[in-house]
Amino acid sequence: MAHSTSSHVHTPRPGTADGGAQDPLAQMLDLDAVVFGPYLATVTDRLARLASDGVTRIVDLGAGTGTGTFALLERFPAARVTAVDSSPDMLARLAETARRRGLAERVHTLHADADEALTGLADTDLVWASASLHHLEDPAGALAAIRAALRPGGLLAVAEMDGVPRFLPHDAVPDRPGLEDRLRTALDELHAGAVPHLGADWGARLTEAGFTVEREHATDLELRAPLPEGAGRYAHLTLTRVRGALDGRIDPADLAALALLLDGGPLDVRHREDLLVRSGRELWLARRPVDGP
Numbered sequence: 001m002a003h004s005t006s007s008h009v010h011t012p013r014p015g016t017a018d019g020g021a022q023d024p025l026a027q028m029l030d031l032d033a034v035v036f037g038p039y040l041a042t043v044t045d046r047l048a049r050l051a052s053d054g055v056t057r058i059v060d061l062g063a064g065t066g067t068g069t070f071a072l073l074e075r076f077p078a079a080r081v082t083a084v085d086s087s088p089d090m091l092a093r094l095a096e097t098a099r100r101r102g103l104a105e106r107v108h109t110l111h112a113d114a115d116e117a118l119t120g121l122a123d124t125d126l127v128w129a130s131a132s133l134h135h136l137e138d139p140a141g142a143l144a145a146i147r148a149a150l151r152p153g154g155l156l157a158v159a160e161m162d163g164v165p166r167f168l169p170h171d172a173v174p175d176r177p178g179l180e181d182r183l184r185t186a187l188d189e190l191h192a193g194a195v196p197h198l199g200a201d202w203g204a205r206l207t208e209a210g211f212t213v214e215r216e217h218a219t220d221l222e223l224r225a226p227l228p229e230g231a232g233r234y235a236h237l238t239l240t241r242v243r244g245a246l247d248g249r250i251d252p253a254d255l256a257a258l259a260l261l262l263d264g265g266p267l268d269v270r271h272r273e274d275l276l277v278r279s280g281r282e283l284w285l286a287r288r289p290v291d292g293p
């Protein structure tokens with residue numbers, strides 16, 4: 001079985017220890033796509049430039065709520081997307097969004113564990129894997145399956161982020177300077193054991209799997225006021241998940257300081273004027289070679 005998921009903070013899967021966690025995760029994924037909408041548009045532009053010979057069949061692997069699915073449907077108007085996820089809740093939400101936007105005809109959902117097999121997917125022009133490969137137990141096996149699902153010359157886009165986004169200046173909470181740095185360090189330690197493929201060098205892994213890596217981009221995004229609509233809620237959802245993950249793992253004074261950022265009081269991230277959003281994003285664009293197996 002794959003590891004439990006969030007794009008930024010990893011907590012147990014639905015059906016295991018905290019089955020109610022999926023909805024905040026879904027909201028967080030949707031808000032991430034809104035807050036970083038211009039970045040997502042840049043990424044799909046890059047893809048469109050590489051996919052000069054047309055894209056009609058797309059697979060969104062680990063699709064979540066469909067942030068990639070819908071961005072790609074917009075960028076490639078002739079395409080249909082097969083959205084693959086191991087979470088029926090995510091797929092139901094994605095299918096409902098497709099219906100609401102009048103896109104149901106162009107979206108097919110497939111409930112599958114990418115660690116097991118990707119049967120029924122063939123001749124794909126483009127596979128999109130955003131914040132999903134690091135969740136797998138056997139990414140090498142999945143990359144081989146993706147390669148087989150692509151047509152010769154087809155593209156794979158792997159998008160990852162460098163960890164939990166940051167939202168605060170150094171002295172955001174009086175008497176606890178550097179709080180967010182300490183949270184990030186504790187999360188990195190937690191993830192190093194629980195999510196070993198997070199932060200992997202996907203360029204090297206893609207090459208090992210027989211892909212030709214055509215582009216690699218690392219981007220440090222930093223948004224400042226005026227922030228996009230939803231940035232405060234995005235920060236609140238993210239830091240709420242951070243608090244859940246780090247409860248009992250950090251200095252209680254830091255946990256109490258974190259609570260002050262979430263409790264609706266004067267320091268709450270939903271209405272701070274000094275809120276920022278910083279996030280490191282990485283992108284690998286690779287191709288299944290035209291010649292070869």
Ligand SMILES: C[S@@+](CC[C@H](N)C(=O)[O-])C[C@H]1O[C@@H](n2cnc3c(N)ncnc32)[C@H](O)[C@@H]1O
Binds near residue numbers: 006063086113114131
């Ligand atoms: C962090 S979310 C990313 C969602 C979306 N790609 C995005 O960028 O917004 C990771 C998604 O991968 C899915 N996932 C995790 N392990 C999986 C697996 N073994 N097979 C298929 N999907 C998986 C999760 O259910 C979740 O929806």
